[in-house]
Amino acid sequence: MRSDPAGARATSRDVARAAGVSQATVSLVLGEKWHGRVSEPTAEAVRAAAEQLGYRPNLAARSLRLGRTRTALLVVPALTSEFFARVYAGAARVAADNGFGVVLYPSPEGVGPAQDPFTSARAALDGVIASSMAADALAALQDGGLPLVMLDSDPADSAAAATVNPExxxxxxxxxxxxxxxxxxxxxxxxxxxxxxxxxxxxxxxxxxxxxxxxxxxxxxxxxxxxxxxxxxxxxxxxxxxxxxxxxxxxxxxxxxxxxxxxxxxxxxxxxxxxxxxxxxxxxxxxxxxxxxxxxxSAEQVGAGGMHALLTALEGRPPTSATIPVTLFPRASTAAPPPA
Amino acid sequence: MRSDPAGARATSRDVARAAGVSQATVSLVLGEKWHGRVSEPTAEAVRAAAEQLGYRPNLAARSLRLGRTRTALLVVPALTSEFFARVYAGAARVAADNGFGVVLYPSPEGVGPAQDPFTSARAALDGVIASSMAADALAALQDGGLPLVMLDSDPADSAAAATVNPExxxxxxxxxxxxxxxxxxxxxxxxxxxxxxxxxxxxxxxxxxxxxxxxxxxxxxxxxxxxxxxxxxxxxxxxxxxxxxxxxxxxxxxxxxxxxxxxxxxxxxxxxxxxxxxxxxxxxxxxxxxxxxxxxxSAEQVGAGGMHALLTALEGRPPTSATIPVTLFPRASTAAPPPA
DNA sequence: CGGAGGCCGTTATACGTAAAACCCGAGCAG
DNA sequence: CTGCTCGGGTTTTACGTATAACGGCCTCCG
The missing domain is CATH 3.40.50.2300 (Response regulator)
Known part of the structure; x- marks a missing residue:
């Protein structure tokens, strides 16, 4: 339900005006933490106005205000590989369960000048998960000053960071x-x-x-x-x-x-x-x-483990080091060697 | 090169203080549009301070200020498919050539409640490219009030939007x-x-x-x-x-x-x-x-075409409708039928 | 000698949101 | 009657950036 002449997105102030309340009240109501601070009729009026105007919070403003974004960056070497798509899926699932989002950054192989993942990610970030990166790429990521989790990478490359490695x-x-x-x-x-x-x-x-x-x-x-x-x-x-x-x-x-x-x-x-x-x-x-x-x-488990590790890191707890078991599936492509 | 005690990221004001100039000057210098407004020695001092402090602009603040983000959202039905990974690659390449970024949103198949792509994307967006979406999903995307490009989708689902369809x-x-x-x-x-x-x-x-x-x-x-x-x-x-x-x-x-x-x-x-x-x-x-x-x-071409279409839409020009040719590759899995 | 421009900056402001601080009237205990 | 709490809001502020508006100072020209 949008209504305004396209182009001008409704802000919380517009909603406030429409509902006859202050902008702060809108923020309180839509932030779900209004219990005991706003009466039910008022809250309902705000919700109705928001719905009617098609209000969507401005993510940039919210991030700026909060200082944290509940968003992680997942850096993968290549996206065309099913493996990394699955890593993403695992990370995204755990993230969603915790109110987080995951933004993907496929580290470009020769696409223009080596871009900075942090600015090319186009999102304000809380932390970084790097999958299967070489040592030099990791070093660049560590300079970001953000909590870092390494997946499928050499633990020696960064003793400080959390790691999740399949066996x-x-x-x-x-x-x-x-x-x-x-x-x-x-x-x-x-x-x-x-x-x-x-x-x-x-x-x-x-x-x-x-x-x-x-x-x-x-x-x-x-x-x-x-x-x-x-x-x-x-x-x-x-x-x-x-x-x-x-x-x-x-x-x-x-x-x-x-x-x-x-x-x-x-x-x-x-x-x-x-x-x-x-x-x-x-x-x-x-x-x-x-x-x-x-x-x-299980690439999903690797991704999920990475997100878990990042979440604990964001809680200020010490870096963890998880390990993902693997399983042999003997199928039809192996047999005893032919007789000499 | 970072230096500060971790946790506190350097802002443009910190850089300004370190370089002995005002915050506005920092913004001018790093924004590359200082020619004739700032002397070379000052500019150099600013750049040095920024480097030394490991300054990275806060993307949220920048987006908020600018109102636009040079970022597109690519909505795909599933990431595990090589096809969509390639669509992304094509879109990202064109985006990069034009100073844009692409954020991926794999429309979740049953992951929690049907989430809102716009807020789950975690980035402020300028436009949306939707690939191979069903009509109802597209309808939701159109409510975003953002320019929309449809890839590999029924042109009838939205006469207004630009489309890129393979033949x-x-x-x-x-x-x-x-x-x-x-x-x-x-x-x-x-x-x-x-x-x-x-x-x-x-x-x-x-x-x-x-x-x-x-x-x-x-x-x-x-x-x-x-x-x-x-x-x-x-x-x-x-x-x-x-x-x-x-x-x-x-x-x-x-x-x-x-x-x-x-x-x-x-x-x-x-x-x-x-x-x-x-x-x-x-x-x-x-x-x-x-x-x-x-x-x-060519999924890459589809993605690239989608980004091109979005760029022209963002310039206010009317929606385009492109078509991607396909080619038959006869290989070894086909032959004449066996005799009856 | 005075004013008009450059040159090189600075100051001020706005973006939209979340939340701290404040405020007001009513009820209530002392 | 007074002072306190408490419900139900409002006012205000800060986040970090980009840029419009402003202004000193020096030079140059009339």
Whole structure:
């Protein structure tokens, strides 16, 4: 219900005039804290006037007045990834439950000059949640002087901030265990060539797991985070001289899709000739054929945990450090290696 | 570079004090419009003080003062879809080129009470871009009194607003033409059971195209927008009594993935026994095997077009109505039907 | 020598809201 | 009768910024 000639939004003063009260009364009534301060008939008149004028509070003015905004900024490296969309969803849910909002800032990859997240966010902020950021990007965020929560990032990058990290090392250990116990010994790590904590951790954990098994080796094949790049990388790895690897351990489900394509192009069947594993358990994992053996890493839980951590930080409590468990989902893309 | 004891952010007045000038001068200098009003040494002193104090303008105060915010709200039905992430990317790019920002509002599907996008957005807004919204949701957005641009929505829902629509009807016509010319006559439309303009348009266009060819029929099988639901739907369609359909026309790539799984579960090969087509050309389309024949609908262009339309609207010019062309990408998931 | 402009700032103000401080009349206890 | 409380409001103020309006001082020209 709006009414005014478009262009001029109604202010609380307009509502006050229409209801025959002062602006302060309008603020009290609509702020829901008028009990015992305003009589019911007056309150009702104010609400009616507000409704009739289509009044919406000016958020800028409110933020300015209150000094806090009940708004968090979520910084993600890329939005096109389902993973970060899910992180957002988790954070937004917890935020909504606590009267907060979440504004998204996809840290631009080359879009103009490196912009300042705080001003580009276009909203006044109470705190920042940064997901999967490299150390330098984090440093910039810390200069904001706002409470900071790091998700999926190296705890060493900022000892002071709260962190929420999925147990990726454990996940990779489970994948390695799964493959090794199936009898695989020659593994390829189709590794995301991205400088971030998660991927470093995945590499470290895989190497460690393999090191514990005599005769097992892992060759690392780096790739960009795209299906085609992963296909090329996997094809390289499968075509190298010497005995063929029997398992492709991919840093995420998208790369695993590329690996599957590589196998097929070389005339190899998955999983009979070569096993493939993913990571994250996105929609893609079960959309592919065969369905991917992967590790489910609940991005929603990461986002939700991040928002919780931020809320406790905003209450002045000391930074927390949470951890999100992961689960192996053995599916159709892995099997025992072919007989030598 | 921040310095103050955390908690108290530096204001322009603090900078002024540090630089030995008035607050107005700080505003002039940092506003880049000081030429001929402030001497170079003074300006330099201000900039130095600002840097040293880690000054960042208070966005709420600035918005309040200026009355406009150079910020647009993008309302999308769901963020987990790569499609909308791309719409955002396109809009954000154009926005950045024009000194604007974009704040995202994923219209929640059941998250608490139907929230008001304008207040939940947490930012003061200049305009709204709504993507793929149903009529009732659009009506709510129009009450905001802000310039509105509709993407991928029924132009009839609001004659007044600007629209940017991909030529989905043309896309579906191309898909139908492709299949019909390959010789297919018994089609199934694996149709998204979502009340929105695009999907209505796709159904309409497909029906129309088939109607023009004697002996061609299309059976509609509705499904939720999920891989598993689509698989079930496609399995139903392929198992119906009577001659088996030879092509599954899916409303988007995700549904096509489900259709492929259905075919495989029934022992049918794609494309030899049954052809499958997608829509949108997301990453998924080329991650699958076989790669999907699909229609590329540039979500980036839709987003970019939406932002352009909003910018012209903000200049007071009359609402525009743009259209985004689509292109058929014939790939490996379609072939001639098997001989009867 | 006086006034008209530049030049380089400063002072003052408004944006819309929330809330602290204040105010007034009525009821009520002492 | 006086002074206090209390309900039901109003007046006032502050948040931080951008900018319009104002004004000293120096120079230059008539």
């Amino acid at each position: 990726v090392a454990d996940g990779m250990r489970q994948i390695a265990g799964h493959l090794l116990s199936l009898g695989h010994r020659r593994l390829v790590h189709v590794a995301a060539a991205v400088d971030s904590w998660t991927f470093r951790e995945r590499a470290r954990s895989l190497a460690e797991a393999v090191r514990g098994v005599p005769g097992a080796v892992v060759h690392t094949e780096p790739t960009a985070l795209e299906v085609e790049a992963a296909r090329a990388a996997a094809e390289r790895a499968l075509s190298r001289p010497g005995p063929r690897p029997t398992a492709l351990v991919c840093d995420d489900d998208l790369l695993a899709a590329g690996a599957c394509k590589a196998a097929r192009r070389l005339g190899l069947r998955v999983p009979e000739d070569v096993s493939v594993t993913g990571f994250d358990d996105l929609t893609l994992a079960t959309a592919l054929e065969p369905e991917l053996t992967t590790v489910r890493l | 989905v009807a043309d896309g579906m016509r191309q898909i139908a033409g492709h299949l019909l010319s390959l010789g297919h006559r018994r089609l199934v439309h694996v149709a998204a059971a979502v009340d929105s303009w695009t999907f209505r348009e796709r159904a309409r266009s497909l029906a129309e195209a088939v109607r023009g060819v004697p002996g061609a029929v299309v059976h509609t099988e509705p499904t939720a927008l999920e891989v598993e639901a689509a698989r079930a739907a496609a399995e139903r369609a392929l198992s119906r009594p009577g001659p088996r359909p030879t092509a599954l026309v899916c409303d988007d790539d995700l549904l096509a993935a489900g259709a492929c799984k259905a075919a495989r579960r029934l022992g049918l090969r794609v494309p030899e026994d049954v052809s499958v087509t997608g829509f949108d050309d997301l990453t998924l389309a080329t991650a699958l095997e076989p790669e999907l024949t699909t229609v590329r609908l």
